[in-house]
Amino acid sequence: MNISFKNIASAAAVAILGTTAAAEELRIGTASLGGAFYPMGQSISNLVNEYAGNDITMVPIVTGGSVQNPNLIATGEVEIAITNNNLAVLATKGVGPYSAAGAIDIGAVAALHPSVLHMVVLADSDIQTFDDLRGKRVAVGPAGGGTLGFVNFLFPLHDMTVDDITPSFVSYSDGFSQLTDGTVDAALALSGFPSGAVMQAAAGNDLRFISFSEGMLDTAIEANGAYVAVEVPADVYDTTDAGMLIGVNNMLVAPNSLDAATVQAVTAAIFDNLDELKAENANARQIDPEMSRNLAIPLHAGAQAYFDAN
Incomplete structure (x- = not known):
């Protein structure tokens, strides 16, 4: 049957x-x-x-x-x-x-x-800005998801392509599990906040948002009027600092x-x-x-x- x-x-x-x-x-x-x-x-x-x-x-x-x-x-x-x-x-x-x-x-x-593009690393990571993702292992969400669309938009603005990272195409839950177990260096997720995957990772780990280099967030928003700057308060995921991230309605x-x-x-x-x-x-x-x-x-x-x- x-x-x-x-x-x-x-x-x-x-x-x-x-x-x-x-x-x-x-x-x-x-x-x-x-x-x-x-x-x-x-x-x-x-x-x-x-x-x-x-x-x-x-x-x-x-x-x-x-x-x-x-x-x-x-x-x-x-x-x-x-x-x-x-x-x-x-x-x-x-x-x-x-x-x-x-x-x-x-x-x-x-x-x-x-939705905001969560760009997250463990608190002690040497990755500080989006540019620092070059050469790193990065969870970028599933292949058909919105995260990858943002990645393909942001990378050219930083003179990068997906070939400049080692991408992991997995669900948000799996991507943030990979972050906490060290399989990837950074995890990205286009999601509303609080995101369940990020919350789960934050439960047993200190996390930090990746920043944009000076002026790059403004450049990105000017390049696509559908995108907006969104501040994620520090108390959402118990990060030391708030995250100023790019998002979309x-x-x-x-x-x-x-x-x-x-x-x-x-x-x-x-x-x-x-x-x-x-x-x-x-x-x-x-x-x-x-x-x-x-x-x-x-x-x-x-x-x-x-x-x-x-």
Whole structure:
């Protein structure tokens, strides 16, 4: 007998929620374990399953992350997904990592938390700035994730390429485990904060943020207006100093072909119960509903209907 993951997830959702087999199941594309996208997707799924009505269920799916997720929507492997503002624009234009798929017809559902590029070493490391990564072993996240997109953007600004490091393409959890056991010299992770992978590493180790050389953060932000400077306070990971890092805002996206009433119900489940989401998910405390009215791509018709009414 062939039993797929989707069938198991559907059966579990039916058993838990008491819904019928006719319920519409939405798969939400997140990212690798250890980052912020998967727990965010899990928390959103919990709200949808509780409040969107018995005819809609949602399950979080582990994926390569923000770069891969629009492609998964295009191929029908997920019905809704988390990505960042910059990548959403590229996807709708069919350029960059989406040139093979062509323009992907997606709309924005909601603004979510920002992601920051965690650039982390053990506190006693001789790596001080991004330039010092040259010749080092670096965990850069999964091959389809947003971390590598940032790496490919930042390295040329530093007259470097990925060939100048020894990259380790692993999940954030595995990457920070490699950092603490000495397999890599540095670990990078594009994630909201606090990140589970970084928290786990910080539990038994003293960590430090890698800095940008003077003026390089400003140069990077000027090179791409979608990116922003984000300060991560020292008490987030018990580092000696705060980290001034580069980041990007994230959004929930769905194909414009997805039924508007379904998307409106999902949007309502999130924002009508935002306090509950914030109580369950630390990253959700950074969500500002007003940001959903001014995103880098147009709102999906269902999300537009929700925000027009609220």
